[in-house]
Amino acid sequence: MIWNMDETGKSFEHDPVKVLAEKGTRNVPGRTSAMSTHVTIVACVNAEGQKMSPLLIVQGKTERSVFGFNTTEAPSGTMWDYQDSGWMSDRIGEKWFKDIFLKQCGVERPQLLILDGHSSHESLALIQEGIRENIVILSLPPHTTHYLQPLDRSVFGPFNKQYDRACSEFLQENMLHKIDKWTFPSLFKTAWNEALSKQNIKSGFRACGIYPFNPHAIPPEAYLPSEASENKVEAPTFDQPSEKSNAHCSITAPVYSATAIPTTSGDEIQVC
Template sequence: MSRQLDCQRAWNDDPVIIHDWFKFFRSVRDKYSIKHSKFIHNFDEKGVMLGLAASARVIVSGKNSRERSKNRTVLQPGSRELVSVIETIGADGSFLPPFLIWKGQQHQEAWYQITEQDERLRGYTYATSTNGWTDDSLGLHYIEHYDKYTQHLVEDAEGNVQSYRMLLMDNHSSHLTWQFIQYALSRKIVLVALPPHSTHKLQPLDVGCFGPLEHYYGVEVDNFCRYGHAGVNKEYFMKLYPVARAKAFTRKTICSWKATGLLPYNPTAVLKTLPRAEASAGLETDHSIANTTCRTPKTPRTVEDLESLRNQIAESTTERTDERRE
């Protein structure tokens, strides 16, 4: 599976595809007059193992090196249960409260008791699903969560939306539902999907935030277990995660927007890192790909137009591979 993903990512490092997508990104900003960085956000889902430590212990059994390599076991100090965290960062260095998804069917009163007692958890939103990941219903709940915490940027005194917001995302199916798109359109939220398998280059959260977040959370788990705790459950996670998040989500890491070439707008920041950039330097930017992936979308006026837009978005992406679960 990982080899297949590596091949797909390599193919989507094609400078023509990336360059044409940058043109599309700029055309959308121009069309909807999204000039200020405070109106542009990126969101993505990250799976966090509750008991993931920074210094996992490795136990090796076997008499020779070949057996040791085959039989090694990694021990983590606690639960291997995953919680999905949807994070959202702004191009101006801001970030929204996270949207947490627990595996299960019922909300626990303890989650809300801890939230009320801890100022760092203010604004945290909790949801559940059978597998602990986003589904179509939770996708809609997320876009409502995003709207709730950014509407003050665009509404007038009467609550009317005056300006457009841009929301960058991957092409997961839960972001392409009719309800998700309809809600976004009704609230002047312009959805922009990244090219498939390109998040390691173009998504600010992947480029500068999730790595430090995973590191600092692992450090917190290490420190927690050194004080004699046997492991990390959901309640302890809610105490450790905000600490790690505060260390990881700084203006320095959120400035990963610059590394992606999105803001300030600088496609060269990414294009120069692509392995085939030199070979493709002479290609025209009005390649046929631009005719399919770089069209500025028209605002739907009817249900039929909305469904057509949904189909266009779905067709413009290749067969989806859920990168969040690598």
């Protein structure tokens, strides 16, 4: 089986999507949410269109950081963790591999797990565990995920659109509420169930040419070396001073004179 794992981030800050209004209206009202809390979403899907339970990483230093979230409204089997910045780390990557991937990938061996080159995906402990479990871990080269990563090709785009739509509808229907730790899980669940469909997931593997295998799926220009770019930078110009401005200015050469330097010693010093 071929799997792809990657992360995407979400903030509680939300700008409304397009709002229907009468033509010519200058100011169209729309509710926004200004909380800046960040949550990282870890997703893993396979070439048959299946998905694993998500991992949500919230900002915080202790397990108490998760307590404010309405975890019962998240998708079934969701695992929660915390990190200072809310991003993936070596510790969380290793925990995800053991507690989610190995428990949900099935007994078939070997299996292939495709990841990007983030350091948390290449920790020594994670690689060693993969070797023990006969899981082949393939790290994608830098700057190739937009061509080679199924989640980037056909899943995260629809997910972001579905999440934004869910947030806009929620804010319009609940004037006294906002997007926060308590309301986020249900909005995430709505977007997750809509975007991570079997069709979307399989489309990503097909678009990358991974499964079914298709070496022609990647356009020829993707293989070209980077081209050097040249930007013309004009040198600054300075106005030349006019003769009038120098009319009262004159520069004279310094005058040097040779005189004896007084001395308190008995020797004479001659200056030539």
